[in-house]
Amino acid sequence: MGGWASRIRGTGLLLDILFGEQPTCALCSSPAARRDRLCEPCQAGLPLAVGARCGKCSAPIRLRGEVEGGAAGDAPTAPLCRGCQETQHYFAAASAVAVYEGAARTMVADLKYRARLELALPMARLMAAECARVGFAHRCDVAVPVPMHRAKLALRGYNQAEVLCTEVARALWMPQLPDVLTRSELQESQTLHDRAGRRANALRAYSCVRPKAVAGRSVLVVDDVLTSGATADGCARALLRAGAREVCVITFAVSVADARDWIDRSRLRSNGVESIIKQ
């Protein structure tokens, strides 16, 4: 584990100052203001999760009043996406920086499959800012990464959720507990065909091996992407069973699990990205 941590620290701000190295954008390698920031065009190209979002999992949804069967237009609480209307989640709340598409999807894939660990710093900085915005920064006591099965970890050499968690925890001055959760089994491929099977599998797969470390605490679970929420729920269920008070989830990206909830993309852009470009 020391390898990736020192590699990230080795690209940090301190070294930039000490050696006068020009910081570069982790995504496109062009000059950037700081090592933990993307350059302005890359930042502007991120499909930020702005506009109407599900009150539970933060997935983008149609604007309030357009959600069939959801909360009424003047309801005091945010409407829920289809997935959250149909599934009772174990986590109390979830939030994310970006929609899982375009540059955000590329960043998640590059961090996970191409060992581009330098992406973790700007991603985590945005995740920490999101935690501050939605209140997780004060609400949660400890940060816990979604664990990876040890066979998969041995193959990849690092757990991208733990890499992100380390940097998010550091940015929030929050203790990190990387070893309280374990992934006890690999997914059985025959159960992966339907959503219910995948969810049942994920709920069984995680267990808490250090209950005392989380008992009575509000836990921030950190992962790269939230899709159906099954993984987050598997972790949340294990933590709640171990005595955690509540579980919040922060991810870099959130996908729209149900196409019926898809927001008008032009509206998404005009809400966020274009206004950043114009600044």
Ligand SMILES: [Zn+2]
């Ligand atoms: Zn860039």
Ligand SMILES: [Zn+2]
């Ligand atoms: Zn939702």
